[in-house]
Amino acid sequence: MITETVELAGHILDSLTLPKVLDMVISREADYRIVEMEVGRTNLDPSRVLLELTTGDSETMNKLIAELHIQGANLVGDADAEVVACETAGVLPAGFYATTNLPTRVRIGGTWIEVSYPEMDCALVVDETGARAVPMHAVRPGDPVVVGQRGVTVEPPRRARDRSAFEFMNSDASSEKPKGLIVARVADRVRAAHRATPPGKVLAVCGPAVIHTGAGPDLARLVAAGWIDVLFAGNGFATHDIESNMLGTSLGVSMAGEASGEEGHSNHLVAINEVRRHGSIAAAVKRGALTGGVMFECCTHHVPFVLGGSVRDDGPLPDVITDVVAAADAMRSHLPGVGVALMLASTLHAIATGNLLAASVETFCIDINQAVVTKLADRGSHQALGIVTDVGLFLRELADNLCRD
Amino acid sequence: MCPPDNFGVVYEINPWMHTEVGPDPDLARAQFDNLVATLTASGAEVEMLPSETGLPDMVFTANAGVVSGGTFVPARFRHPQRQGETPLDTAWFRSNGYDVRELPAGGCQEGAGDALPIFSPGIRPVLVCGYRFRSDISTHGAISSLLGVPTRSVELADDRFYHLDLCFCPLNGRRAMVASAGFDRYGMAVIESLVPEPLILDTEEALSFCANSVVVGDVVVMPACPPRVGRILESWGFSVVVVDVGEFLKAGGGCRCLTLALDVDLSDTCDSQAT
Known part of the structure; x- marks a missing residue:
């Protein structure tokens, strides 16, 4: 909700300007409240009215203000956001406004500007290209940064609007729901994202358990069929996916149910070493060293992926971005246009992605452990809907459902 | 009035x-x-404002400002092409003894x-004041207080009638020509509350510029x-004189635009009929 106060003065009663303005407010489906009204005593005295206008979004308010300006109604007061230019690269000015991931608007020069991609824990930079959330490390000297709370509005989370997505789950995370129904609804949301105009991208954030639970082939099917548009993971997920396809084991344990082979504990290192020999996963695919699996399908179908590193990674794979700031920036660059995010048995990468996602992205967190979902919500990703189940079963049903199409 | 020595259509602003x-x-x-001869023969006296090179629309003196008694409120033109007229208009009124009162900036x-x-x-x-295309409603309060008139x-509502005097022509205290296409329903309601017997012009009639007329007695x-308009005006006791101003219509102005009535007094005590 956006609220503005305008003043209308003059012979506004005899000229029917006031009824006309009120009609215009109503026809824009906005609301008004008469805050103050002084009626002239003689027909020479001007009348004056102070109107408080409320609209659902900034675009409607800007249009309404422009229309009412022609009728002589002027904005009262200066509620523009205050901006201060950054002095030092990577250092925000004192009193900087810290963002949430909720829809955010900034008022500059009497006009409300939508923040293009709200991300939590960033600063707001406002320039001629618009308003955007910028992480601390990315501000440059001279960037106009919003300071203080004035002239910034945040739209509270509205579950009602997203009933289509969430009506089947009332609690945030539950193990008490029929899984088949839930999987079908998630599949519907994925289809809906792809059908939207413009089409929304589907993001998969994957933990190694996807491979350990045997769901690698199901996720690979989803990638090959075009249902996944971008993939985030760490060294572990990619390594075990590659290991299981090169050597038939995941962390040394046979995927086919046979007993652990000799030296199985080093299989993942063999797989990493093989990819490092080729220089990248894509090169290993190209030269026939890797012939199946999720990463293979990503390379084959040109699905972009970001592998973010961590301190305990073995190897790591050459594709892993070991500078965490660079990894987060790489993830950020893929987020515009994402409509649905599937957090698949991943704790670290799910929370990292949750930090970057706008609250408007439908986020499904599939984990056997309810704590992961709670953790996401506690860190501000309130939009995340938890599905407490085995990720292997979930992905099999999801792939069966979507790949039927 | 201002002679057409420098008149022309050298830009397009309507x-x-x-x-x-x-x-x-x-x-x-x-x-x-x-037109001057016709107005004079009808009983008007005509004063001339010298024209100026580079100001082709200065012939349309109706836009110079608003006159009431000995007071002149100079215009604030929308388009830069006409803004050069204001200092010359103001100087003429000042040298003729008028009290010049400026509108606030904005x-x-x-x-x-x-x-x-x-x-x-x-x-x-x-004073009925039009707004949207050339004038802003925000000036109406200042006009009211500067001239002491409600x-x-x-x-x-229609940019073909970009000035009020193209769609509204008061004839006397009860009657006026009104082109309904020029107004929205609020404007029409205001006009109808002020004019008990309007002569409502249809769009075709109004596009002939017939509302841009000068009333002298x-x-x-x-x-x-x-024809229909002429019959009604005559039945109301008016004499109709049609003057060909076709060259000026090419710039979007007719008889009324070419004149600015000086015998107007908007103060409360005056009940005389001005043109």
């Missing part, structure tokens, strides 16, 4: 202007002289072209007169 359809200077001069107001008074015997005069603001000097 839907009627097309620079490729320029007026004939000699014909324009002859039409102007004929809004536009294009003189009597967007401000037409209604005088009814025994009732305080009311104003009624009416929004203009009982004589209505018109750029064109559709």
Whole structure:
């Protein structure tokens, strides 16, 4: 909700300007409240009215203000956001406004500007290209940064609007729901994202358990069929996916149910070493060293992926971005246009992605452990809907459902 | 009035202007002289404001400002092409003894072209002020206080009638020509509350510029007169005189635009009929 106060003065009663303005407010489906009204005593005295206008979004308010300006109604007061230019690269000015991931608007020069991609824990930079959330490390000297709370509005989370997505789950995370129904609804949301105009991208954030639970082939099917548009993971997920396809084991344990082979504990290192020999996963695919699996399908179908590193990674794979700031920036660059995010048995990468996602992205967190979902919500990703189940079963049903199409 | 020595269509700031359809200077001069003669013969006295090179629209003196008694409120033109007229208009009024009162900065107001008074015997005069295309409603409060007259603001709805004097012509205290296409329903309601017997023009009639007429007593000097309009005006006791100002219509102005009435007094005590 956006609220503005305008003043209308003059012979506004005899000229029917006031009824006309009120009609215009109503026809824009906005609301008004008469805050103050002084009626002239003689027909020479001007009348004056102070109107408080409320609209659902900034675009409607800007249009309404422009229309009412022609009728002589002027904005009262200066509620523009205050901006201060950054002095030092990577250092925000004192009193900087810290963002949430909720829809955010900034008022500059009497006009409300939508923040293009709200991300939590960033600063707001406002320039001629618009308003955007910028992480601390990315501000440059001279960037106009919003300071203080004035002239910034945040739209509270509205579950009602997203009933289509969430009506089947009332609690945030539950193990008490029929899984088949839930999987079908998630599949519907994925289809809906792809059908939207413009089409929304589907993001998969994957933990190694996807491979350990045997769901690698199901996720690979989803990638090959075009249902996944971008993939985030760490060294572990990619390594075990590659290991299981090169050597038939995941962390040394046979995927086919046979007993652990000799030296199985080093299989993942063999797989990493093989990819490092080729220089990248894509090169290993190209030269026939890797012939199946999720990463293979990503390379084959040109699905972009970001592998973010961590301190305990073995190897790591050459594709892993070991500078965490660079990894987060790489993830950020893929987020515009994402409509649905599937957090698949991943704790670290799910929370990292949750930090970057706008609250408007439908986020499904599939984990056997309810704590992961709670953790996401506690860190501000309130939009995340938890599905407490085995990720292997979930992905099999999801792939069966979507790949039927 | 201002002679058409420098008149021409050299820019396009209204839907009627097309620079490729320029007026004939000699014909324009002859039409102007004929209009002056007609107004004089009808009983008006005409004062001349010298024209200036580079200001082709200065002939349209209706837009110079708003006059009331000895007070002149100069226009604030919307377009830079006409803004050069204001210092010359102001100087003329000042040298003729007028008290010049400026509008506050910020809004536009294009003189009597967007401000037409209604005088009814025994009732305080009311100034009907048009806004949207050339004038801003924000100036109406200042006009009211500078001239001590109640104003009624009416929004203009059709840019072919970009000034009020193209769709509204008060005839006397009860009657006026009104082109309903020029107003929205709020503006029409305001006009109807002020004019008990409107002569409602249909769009075709209004596009003949017949509302852009000068009323001198009982004589209505018109750029064109559709037959139905002429019959009604005559039945109301007016004499209709049609003057060809075709060269000026190419710039979007008719008889009314070419004149600025000086015998207007909007103060409360005056109940005289001005043109």
